[in-house]
Structure formats: structure tokens, C-alpha cells
Amino acid sequence: MEATPRGSWWGRVLFVDVGTGETREEALDWDAARDFIGGRGLGAYYLFKHLVPGTRPLSPQNMLIFAGGPMSGTSCPGSARAALATKSPQSGLYTFAITGGELGPALKRSGYDVIILTGRAEKPVYVEVGPNGATLRDASHLWGLDTQLTQELIKKERRGEELAITCIGQGGERLVPYACLINERRALGRGGPGAVMGSKNVKALAIKKDGPAAPLADPATYREAAREATAQCRANPFTSGPLKAYGTVSTVAVTVNGGIMPADNWQRMTTVEEGKNLFGDVLREKFLAKDVTSGDPCPSKCSKLTVVREGPYAGAATEGPEYETIYALGTGCGIFDLAPIIEADMMCDLYGIDTMSVGVTIAFAMECYEKGLLTMEDTGGIDLRFGNADAMVKLVRDAAFRQGFGEKIAMGCRELAAEIGRGSEVFAMHTKGVEVGGYDPRGAKGMALVFGCGPRGGCHHAGGYTVQLEFTTPEIDRFADSGKVPIVVMTRNRRAAAAD
Amino acid sequence: MEATPRGSWWGRVLFVDVGTGETREEALDWDAARDFIGGRGLGAYYLFKHLVPGTRPLSPQNMLIFAGGPMSGTSCPGSARAALATKSPQSGLYTFAITGGELGPALKRSGYDVIILTGRAEKPVYVEVGPNGATLRDASHLWGLDTQLTQELIKKERRGEELAITCIGQGGERLVPYACLINERRALGRGGPGAVMGSKNVKALAIKKDGPAAPLADPATYREAAREATAQCRANPFTSGPLKAYGTVSTVAVTVNGGIMPADNWQRMTTVEEGKNLFGDVLREKFLAKDVTSGDPCPSKCSKLTVVREGPYAGAATEGPEYETIYALGTGCGIFDLAPIIEADMMCDLYGIDTMSVGVTIAFAMECYEKGLLTMEDTGGIDLRFGNADAMVKLVRDAAFRQGFGEKIAMGCRELAAEIGRGSEVFAMHTKGVEVGGYDPRGAKGMALVFGCGPRGGCHHAGGYTVQLEFTTPEIDRFADSGKVPIVVMTRNRRAAAAD
Structure with a gap:
């Protein structure tokens, strides 16, 4: 099939049936690409x-x-984004996930605008x-491996190829309903796309990333606009200030001081005394290894590579944790120490599960335990009090x-509450089966309204993000x-357009 | 300085004073290269x-x-070896370490035959x-990182360069006397070279690996000989049989059945009932992810990439464990389960400490504990019985x-025994301060004689390796x-020549 690239699109959509191995191409629906702008819309x-x-x-x-969207993988700052759409095993509804990392730029160089996997x-x-289509390769030996080792092995085995790899870990293989995909160390995190990929017996999508990018309509003008956007990022007091220094962890001080960062499964809010151990300056001083971008190019480098340098979690290292992870695996569980949060964040990324959903579900179980709805017999001997980091x-x-x-x-808090019953449903913190973000x-x-009406359930993004303006x-x-x-x-519209 | 490469040597030695930043070159001592053949000798x-x-x-x-030696990084099977010589913080004597991985081939492409680091x-x-010498680069941000992340970050930061990286982890930074160096996932393991590197404030040696190799004297004849050696490896019933299938883990069945695989810090030998959980077939069936080489080229692929698929150590993954690790972290500590051994092996490689020395020292402490020479107060609340995998x-x-x-x-068993005293010295299993290998x-x-007279202390290699022939x-x-x-x-001579 011939297609004429135009305006940053290749004009090609690739369908891969992983069951039959058949692939087919069709022309991009140009009207859709214009009307539903961005990878999320498309x-x-x-x-x-x-x-x-x-x-x-x-x-x-x-x-x-x-x-990808028309800007994915261009020279515009923050453009290294890609989207995934699927039907969520958590909500049973349409969902999407967005990631930084290599996936967006690689898509733009793959020869396709949209890649659709079906079958099993x-x-x-x-x-x-x-650019010449898809090949299915045996991944039997990769089954059971974490997301980092999977990427490493595929790259080694396909030496000579420049591949961007997006894969599942053990969580996706086991169909954990909130399993995610990982590319580099970035997650397509929410709603369980990892379980969908696992259900298809697909371990990874590997995209050749060294081809030319889809040509821009007017490269010179675009380059100028991207340069201007970069300058604005550098001049902006937020993106060149707290975001650059602390990443999304800068939000902790705001929500803690504002009294809206949930603690103990939302039974109370995090106090300043507790929360200050989680502030961005603590992350920088005690744990930061390096400022990195969530995806090139970006002058902010808001992602923080962190490492635990002492204590029982010494050696744990992760890209993150982001604000929501600190809430879900930290304050929500009554844990006000970044070290175990970094350890757990690392494990979530390695094994490929969503930090938010697993954290909120653990917090829910902790409340059940403290209320006597779960016993130590149920937990297999775990003393599931709030604050028990181990x-x-x-x-x-x-x-x-x-x-x-x-x-x-692994059931997620809605399903677990349905099983436990006895009134626990009212403190299972989800909407549409998806665990909520960390803003009371x-x-x-x-x-x-954001949580209640968002298209992918208890998400702080998809339904809008009012808290920033409200503060x-x-x-x-x-x-x-x-x-x-x-x-x-x-x-909400802004997030849909910017797809973050 | 001009030097004429000949016979697989560049003819150049590089000295780098990491304190002053000065570098100098001198011509290779050709007589030495001939007389002390191989990287270990040189x-x-x-x-x-x-x-x-x-x-x-x-x-x-x-x-x-x-x-490196004259064959390092050539097409000969098993030639991806490199050696390191230093004065050991464990023995206080000359020691050496040998590794597979990328270091040997990279050395052969570095433009130098010998690289000598001094200073602090x-x-x-x-x-x-x-090929143009050495550059010192800031590693402040790498300090505190494990060996995998260190390699990853240097490669990312030096994108465009093809680098083989040999580095220390947190163990070397903290001068653990048995800290090792890691390149890829292979260790320069014994005698504490990682502590020496750490004492110099050097996090890593990064060698450009994409240059031409030092030219062979007679490439056609060599190629023919290498092909013949490869054919012999493939035909050999050991290297194409148990070694290929199980790696050095094939030895477990031999020593367990022969009654010489130590258990409980050498107080007794591992029984067949215990040992069969550690046999090569168990490793393959339950834990193997992939057969890999210890360094290319090699038809045997004796190195085993393993992963724990369930239980409390689920997710742990390592290249190994080798026989000595199974002994030191396993049977010697009364642990007859590969899962915690894989977890500990992974940690040793990440943090950069020698599996054998740390395992034997833990086993020693366990015996002290069971004999009442150490109490739970000494151990900080750890119930240090044999068999306590956690x-x-x-x-x-x-x-x-x-x-x-x-x-x-971290002291190693000789120093720890000296501190504990009360007769514990007699069951501290070392010679010359270096913990011994796993053959009674x-x-x-x-x-x-191997353990007693080996040049680097309690090593099963350097002093010879009689057990194979004896069996x-x-x-x-x-x-x-x-x-x-x-x-x-x-x-002993054979090992010195083959440098393994």
C-alpha cells in the first residue's frame, strides 16, 4: 500500500492479529486525525x-x-508522548494511557501513525x-521476566536494530487488572493495559526507532515555534522552578499544607509534621541521583532518578516516585518515609503494575484490617496496620x-470490597472501578467532578485537573x-489536547 | 608516542593518575608479554x-x-576474558581477578594492552x-548507584560512544574489603578490587569498544585454529553436555553425591536429600530464563540467566548463580533453596560484593551464633540460625x-573471627584472609594444596583445580x-595460562 505522508503523519494504520499472525494496513482516516487531534483522540x-x-x-x-499525535517525537518540548487506547479490565469501559519515554518518538519513526494489536x-x-510492517517473534524465554530485563534482552537479541520497547512485566502476564506497560522506565499506567497485553500473550511491542520521522508540513516554521515553546518553558516560573527542581513531588508541599493529601485511606489528611518528610527538598537532598526527562526533548527534566542510600531498603532505585505514587503507596497507607515508597515504586515498574491502584487497594485493605473486617488469618500473617511499610x-x-x-x-479495591462486603464498599476509594488520585x-x-465524571474512572487527569487552578x-x-x-x-479539554 | 602493533598487541601501556589527572604512555615490555603470557601474567x-x-x-x-591477553577478544571461543591485578585489601598480598563480559574484547579495541590506574x-x-588516551569525567551523580544503573547512565550520557563499562557498586564505595567490579553482569570478583577502586574515588572504567582490534600476526591461520577450537568445544562431551545445560551448577550433583559440598559452615556436608534441590535440572526447570555466554564468542553458553517465578523472592533475577555462589550463600548457610540464593546473588552483583566472601562470612557468623559466641543483641535482632534465608x-x-x-x-571472616575470638578462629573458613571455595x-x-598454597588465598582457581581430575x-x-x-x-599452570 502506498501512502503519502503529510503534516507529520505517515498516513498509515497497521493492524496486527497476534493470533493468526496476519497484518494489514489501511490509510489513515485524515478527517479523524484532524478532528480527534493527538494520539489520545486518535x-x-x-x-x-x-x-x-x-x-x-x-x-x-x-x-x-x-x-501518536502530530507533535509526538518532534523538537517541541514535552512532545515525547504516546497514547494507548483499549477497553479496561478495571472499569469495563474505554480507557487510555499516556507515556513519555521512547514510545512516542519511535512511533513517529515507525512508518505508522497507529498500531493496533488484536487477537491472542x-x-x-x-x-x-x-516501516515494512510487523513481525511476531518468540517470547517464550521472556515470559516471567521483569520489564527492565525484557527490554535488555530484546535489545541484545536484536543487536544491530535500534528498538524502542514497550512491555509488560509479571503483573501483566498474570492479568492483574491494573497491570501497566513500561517503556524505558515510563509507564502506560492506568486502567490495566498490561492485563490486556498479557491476555494476548504479547510480552512486548518493539518499534524500530532509527528511521526518519514523518515529515513536518513546514519544518522551518515548526522549528521556530518549538524554539519559542522551549524558551517559554525555560522562562516559566513553574516549569523552570519547582517542577524542574522537584518534579511532581513539588505538589506534596502544596496539598499537605492545603490539608488535602489523604492519609490512612482518606480517613484523615496528612499533617504537615508527617508530610514534610515527603517534600521535594527531602527527595532531592537524601534520594536524588539525577534529574532526567520524562522523554526528550524537555528543558524541565522533571523526572527524578532516586536511590535509597541506607537502611532496610538501601539500594532501591527508581525513576520517581511521582506525587500520586507518594500518595498511594505512602500517605494513603500511613507511610511517611520515602525509602519504602521508592522500593515499592521500583517493584511496580519492574513487575509492571500501577502504583496508584495497588497502593490505594493496600490502603483499603489496611482500613478493613483495622476495622476488623480482615484478620491476620485473612492476610496470611501480615499485620496490616497503617504505617507498616514492610x-x-x-x-x-x-x-x-x-x-x-x-x-x-490484585483484585483492585472495588472488587475486593465487593467480596468483603459489610459496609467496606463505602471506603473503597475508586470511581468506575479505578482507584482515585490523591486530592481530597x-x-x-x-x-x-474530575474524579466522578472522568472518562477513565478515578483519575486526576482525564476528567480535568482543577486542583492546580483552585490553589x-x-x-x-x-x-x-x-x-x-x-x-x-x-x-479537561486542555488535558485532552496536551494528552498528559 | 608511536607504537607498532604486533601479534595481537598494541604495544602500549597507559598509566592514569586519577588524583592529578595526568596520563602517560609507555611501550609494552615485549619480553614480559611473551614470558608472562596472558592478561593475568602481564x-x-x-x-x-x-x-x-x-x-x-x-x-x-x-x-x-x-x-588482556593475546587472545582476548578474538574469535577463539572463551577468549572474552580480561584480568585485573592489584594488592588485595583482604589478603594484603598480590591478587588478581578475571572476568568475562565486554571488558576483554574492549581492551583489545582500546588501543592499549594494559591500563594502570593509580592515585586518588x-x-x-x-x-x-x-585510543587517544584517558579522560576523567565527573561521577558525583553516580556515587551511590548500583552497578547496573551506573552502566546504564554512563551509556546514556555518552550516547554516540560505544563503551564497555566496568564499575563498582555501593560495596566498593564503602570499601567493603571483598567488594568486586562488575562489567555487564560479570564480576571481577575476588580479593576486593572494588574496594581498591572505591578508595581511589573511581566509580567506573569506560572503554571505547568499537575501534579495530589489535591486529593478529597471522589472521588466516588464527581463524582456522579458532574454528577448530570451536569445533572441539562443540564435540567435547563436557562443554557441550553438562556445562552447556547447567553451567557450573552441573558441579553441585558431583560434589553432593561425592559428599564434599560443605553445609553449615563446613560442620557437615550437604546431603543428597538437601542438595538435589540445587541441582542443575532444578535450576533449568524452575528458574532458567535464558542460556547466555559469559562472554562472546562461546558455543557453550554456560551462564544461566535465572528468575524466581513465585514465593517471597519472586521477581529476583540474576546471571547465575554459579556453583560457588550456591555453596557460599546456600549450603554453607544451611540454605537448600535456589530462590533466596538468586535474590542474594542479584544483590551482590548490583551492590558489587563478592558472593563467596559474603556468604562464607555469614555462614561463619551463623556458626558463632549457634555456638553462643554471638547473641541476638549482637546481630541487632536477627535470629542467625543456619537455614534462615531471610x-x-x-x-x-x-x-x-x-x-x-x-x-x-563486611569485615570478612578472618577479621570478624579475630574480633570475636574465643576459639572462633578455627572455623573461619579462609586462607590468607580470603574465604575458601566449596570443596571439602x-x-x-x-x-x-589448592586452598593452602594458592596465590590469592582461599581460591579454588588460582592454586589449581584438582577436584575435577580427582573425580x-x-x-x-x-x-x-x-x-x-x-x-x-x-x-595450576593450566589455569594460569587459560586465566579462568
Whole structure:
């Protein structure tokens, strides 16, 4: 099939049935590419166009749709983004996930704008995509490996090829409903795309990244605009200030001081005394190894490579933790120490499960335990009190591997609450089956609409992100019960366009 | 300086003073290269030539000498070897270490035959070497990182360069006397070269590996010989049989069945009932991810990439464990389960400490504990009984980081016995301060001479390796008290020449 690239698009969509091995191409729907701008929109378009209603998320008929936007992988700062659309095993609904890392730039160099995986392979495979289409390769020996080793081995085995690899860990293999995909150390995190990939017996998508990028319509003008955007990033007091220094961890001080960072599964808020151990300056002083980008190019380098230098978690290293991880695996579980959070974050990335969902579910189980709805017999001998960092770390691993009491944690909090019953449903912190982000709407009322109406469930992104404006705009009363809708709509649209 | 390469040598030796930053070159001593054949011999030659007698191992005056042999990095199977010579902080004597991986081939492409590091940098640096000499680069941000992350970050930062990186982990930074160097996942393991590197504030040696190799004297003849050697490897029933299938783990069945694999710090031998959980077939069936080479080219692929798939150590992955690691971290500590051994092996490689020395020292401490020479107060609450796998794993980490009771384990068993006293010295299993390998000489008497007279202390290699012949040669009575000297001398010379 011939296609004429134009305006940063290749004009080609690749379908790969991993069950039959058949691939086919079709021309990009140019109208859709214009109307549903960005990888997130385009992914949604193709999912709604092709997915048969009623498809079960873990059935072969579900689709994993990888899509970039027109700016993905260009010289614009923050453009290294890619989106994935699928039907979520957590919510049973449409969902999407977004990542930095190499995936976006690689997509732009793959020769395709959209890559759609369907079917179920009989034995584990990985899918290698280049400008000439897709090849299924045996991944039997990769099954059981973590996300870093998987990337390393594929790169070694395919020496000579420059590949960007997006893969699942043991969590996705075991169909943990909130399993994620990892590329480099970045996650396509929420809603369980890792379980969908695992259900297809696909270990990884490997994309050739050294080809030319889809040509821009007007390279000179674009380059100028990108340069201007970079200059604005450098001049902006947030992206060149707290974001650059502390990444999203800069938010901890804001929400703790504002009294909206949940503790003990939302039974109370984190106090300043507790929260200050988690502030960005502590992360920098005690744990930072290096400022890195979430994906090149970006002048902010908001991602923080951290390492634990002493104590029982000494040696743990991760890219992160981000704000939501500190909330979910930390304060939500009554843990106010970055070391075990870094250890657990590392494990989530290695084994490929979502830090937020596993953390919130552990916090939920802790509340059940403290209320006597779970006993030490249920937990297999784990004293599941709030603040028990060793228990949290152990359960992260056991959830990823679906073993012991981790099998229960792997259900996610909605399903676990349904099993436990006895009123526990009211403190299972999710919407649409997806565990919520770390902002108490009582102190930023817009977030109630964000969590309640967001398209992918309890997400602080997809439904908008009002808390930032509610805290920084003098005209907005964060405690007000009304007037939030325009802010929700505005931030929601902005997030949809910027796809973060 | 001009030098004429000949016969697989560049004819150049590079000296780098990491304190002053000065480098100088001198011509290779061609007579030495011929007389002390191989990287191990050449390293020893230069160490004895240049090191001032009385130099303390961790002083700036000590030297780290990296040397390849004439065959390093050629097409001959098993040739990816490199040697390091230094004065050992464990024995206080000359020692050497040998590794597979990329170091040997990279040395052969570096433009130098021998690279000698001396001095002490004021701040952490890494040393980058290419055909035009050495450059010191800042490594402050790498200090505190494990060996994998260190290699990853240097490669990312020096994108565009093809580098082979040999580095220390946290163990070397903290001057653990048995800290090792790691390149890829292979160790320059014994005698504490990692502590020497750490004492110099050097985090890594990075060698450009994409240049041409030093030219062979007669490439066509060599190629033919290498092809013949490869064919012999493939035809050999050991290298294409048990070694290929199980790596050095094939030895476990031999020594367990022969009653010479130590258990419980050599108080008894491993029984068949216990040992069969550690046999090569168990490793393959339950833990193997992939057969890999210890260094290309090699038809045997005796190195085993393993992963724990379930249980409390699920997710742990390592290249190994080798026989000696199974003995030291396993049977010697009364642990007959590969999962915690894989976890501990992974940690040793990440944090850069020798599996054998740390394992034997933990086993020694366990015997002290069971005999009442150490109490739970001494161990910081650790119930240090034989067979306590969690305690072993914890102490490996704590030894690498020199924290808690790990500070004692980090001393090595000779020094720890000297501190504990009360007769414990007699069951501290070392010679010359270096912990011994896993073969009870009572069932292979030659090994007594190997351990007792080896140049680097309690090593099963450097002093010879009689046990193999003692078990496989019908004419040799392994229990005999005499007649062992010729076997020791022969295997010792063979090992010196083959440098493994």
C-alpha cells in the first residue's frame, strides 16, 4: 500500500492479529486525525470505530491501540508522548494511557501513525514493527521476566536494530487488572493495559526507532515555534522552578499544607509534621541521583532518578516516585518515609503494575484490617496496620505475582470490597472501578467532578485537573460548591489536547 | 608516542593518575608479554614491577592494572576474558581477578594492552579510555548507584560512544574489603578490587569498544585454529553436555553425591536429600530464563540467566548463580533453596560484593551464633540460625552498605573471627584472609594444596583445580594423601595460562 505522508503523519494504520499472525494496513482516516487531534483522540476514535460492543476486556477481540499525535517525537518540548487506547479490565469501559519515554518518538519513526494489536497468540510473542510492517517473534524465554530485563534482552537479541520497547512485566502476564506497560522506565499506567497485553500473550511491542520521522508540513516554521515553546518553558516560573527542581513531588508541599493529601485511606489528611518528610527538598537532598526527562526533548527534566542510600531498603532505585505514587503507596497507607515508597515504586515498574491502584487497594485493605473486617488469618500473617511499610512492600510484590494475600490486593479495591462486603464498599476509594488520585475534593471541590465524571474512572487527569487552578488562582474559592464546571471543562479539554 | 602493533598487541601501556589527572604512555615490555603470557601474567608483571613494597591496599599508591591477553577478544571461543591485578585489601598480598563480559574484547579495541590506574581522585570520577588516551569525567551523580544503573547512565550520557563499562557498586564505595567490579553482569570478583577502586574515588572504567582490534600476526591461520577450537568445544562431551545445560551448577550433583559440598559452615556436608534441590535440572526447570555466554564468542553458553517465578523472592533475577555462589550463600548457610540464593546473588552483583566472601562470612557468623559466641543483641535482632534465608538475604544487603550487623559481615571472616575470638578462629573458613571455595578437601585431597598454597588465598582457581581430575580420572584416588602435587601443579599452570 502506498501512502503519502503529510503534516507529520505517515498516513498509515497497521493492524496486527497476534493470533493468526496476519497484518494489514489501511490509510489513515485524515478527517479523524484532524478532528480527534493527538494520539489520545486518535486512539479513542479507532477503538470506538473498530471494537465490537460487548467485547470483554481480556478477550482476544479487545484491541490495544498505540497512537501518536502530530507533535509526538518532534523538537517541541514535552512532545515525547504516546497514547494507548483499549477497553479496561478495571472499569469495563474505554480507557487510555499516556507515556513519555521512547514510545512516542519511535512511533513517529515507525512508518505508522497507529498500531493496533488484536487477537491472542498461542504462545508468548513480541511484536516488532518497522516501516515494512510487523513481525511476531518468540517470547517464550521472556515470559516471567521483569520489564527492565525484557527490554535488555530484546535489545541484545536484536543487536544491530535500534528498538524502542514497550512491555509488560509479571503483573501483566498474570492479568492483574491494573497491570501497566513500561517503556524505558515510563509507564502506560492506568486502567490495566498490561492485563490486556498479557491476555494476548504479547510480552512486548518493539518499534524500530532509527528511521526518519514523518515529515513536518513546514519544518522551518515548526522549528521556530518549538524554539519559542522551549524558551517559554525555560522562562516559566513553574516549569523552570519547582517542577524542574522537584518534579511532581513539588505538589506534596502544596496539598499537605492545603490539608488535602489523604492519609490512612482518606480517613484523615496528612499533617504537615508527617508530610514534610515527603517534600521535594527531602527527595532531592537524601534520594536524588539525577534529574532526567520524562522523554526528550524537555528543558524541565522533571523526572527524578532516586536511590535509597541506607537502611532496610538501601539500594532501591527508581525513576520517581511521582506525587500520586507518594500518595498511594505512602500517605494513603500511613507511610511517611520515602525509602519504602521508592522500593515499592521500583517493584511496580519492574513487575509492571500501577502504583496508584495497588497502593490505594493496600490502603483499603489496611482500613478493613483495622476495622476488623480482615484478620491476620485473612492476610496470611501480615499485620496490616497503617504505617507498616514492610507489609506494603511485601503486598506490592505479592499483588504483582498474585500470590498469598496479594491475590486479594490484585483484585483492585472495588472488587475486593465487593467480596468483603459489610459496609467496606463505602471506603473503597475508586470511581468506575479505578482507584482515585490523591486530592481530597473537600479542599478542592472541582476534583469531585474530575474524579466522578472522568472518562477513565478515578483519575486526576482525564476528567480535568482543577486542583492546580483552585490553589493558584486568587479568584477561585477552592472550597466553593459551585462555579467549578467551567474549570473542569477547561482543564479537561486542555488535558485532552496536551494528552498528559 | 608511536607504537607498532604486533601479534595481537598494541604495544602500549597507559598509566592514569586519577588524583592529578595526568596520563602517560609507555611501550609494552615485549619480553614480559611473551614470558608472562596472558592478561593475568602481564598484570602480575606490571604490579610487581611498579608497586612500591609496603604499599597499603587502600592507599592512593596501590594500582589497579587491567590487562588482556593475546587472545582476548578474538574469535577463539572463551577468549572474552580480561584480568585485573592489584594488592588485595583482604589478603594484603598480590591478587588478581578475571572476568568475562565486554571488558576483554574492549581492551583489545582500546588501543592499549594494559591500563594502570593509580592515585586518588578528590571527587568521584569515572575514567574513559579510547585510543587517544584517558579522560576523567565527573561521577558525583553516580556515587551511590548500583552497578547496573551506573552502566546504564554512563551509556546514556555518552550516547554516540560505544563503551564497555566496568564499575563498582555501593560495596566498593564503602570499601567493603571483598567488594568486586562488575562489567555487564560479570564480576571481577575476588580479593576486593572494588574496594581498591572505591578508595581511589573511581566509580567506573569506560572503554571505547568499537575501534579495530589489535591486529593478529597471522589472521588466516588464527581463524582456522579458532574454528577448530570451536569445533572441539562443540564435540567435547563436557562443554557441550553438562556445562552447556547447567553451567557450573552441573558441579553441585558431583560434589553432593561425592559428599564434599560443605553445609553449615563446613560442620557437615550437604546431603543428597538437601542438595538435589540445587541441582542443575532444578535450576533449568524452575528458574532458567535464558542460556547466555559469559562472554562472546562461546558455543557453550554456560551462564544461566535465572528468575524466581513465585514465593517471597519472586521477581529476583540474576546471571547465575554459579556453583560457588550456591555453596557460599546456600549450603554453607544451611540454605537448600535456589530462590533466596538468586535474590542474594542479584544483590551482590548490583551492590558489587563478592558472593563467596559474603556468604562464607555469614555462614561463619551463623556458626558463632549457634555456638553462643554471638547473641541476638549482637546481630541487632536477627535470629542467625543456619537455614534462615531471610537473614542471609538481609545481611548481604547490610554488608554491602556496611550497616547494622552487616558492618561485621563486611569485615570478612578472618577479621570478624579475630574480633570475636574465643576459639572462633578455627572455623573461619579462609586462607590468607580470603574465604575458601566449596570443596571439602577431605574428599578431594588435592584441594587442600589448592586452598593452602594458592596465590590469592582461599581460591579454588588460582592454586589449581584438582577436584575435577580427582573425580573423573580413574587412576587418581581422590582420598589419597599423597601423589597430589603433580596434579596441583599441572592444573595450576593450566589455569594460569587459560586465566579462568
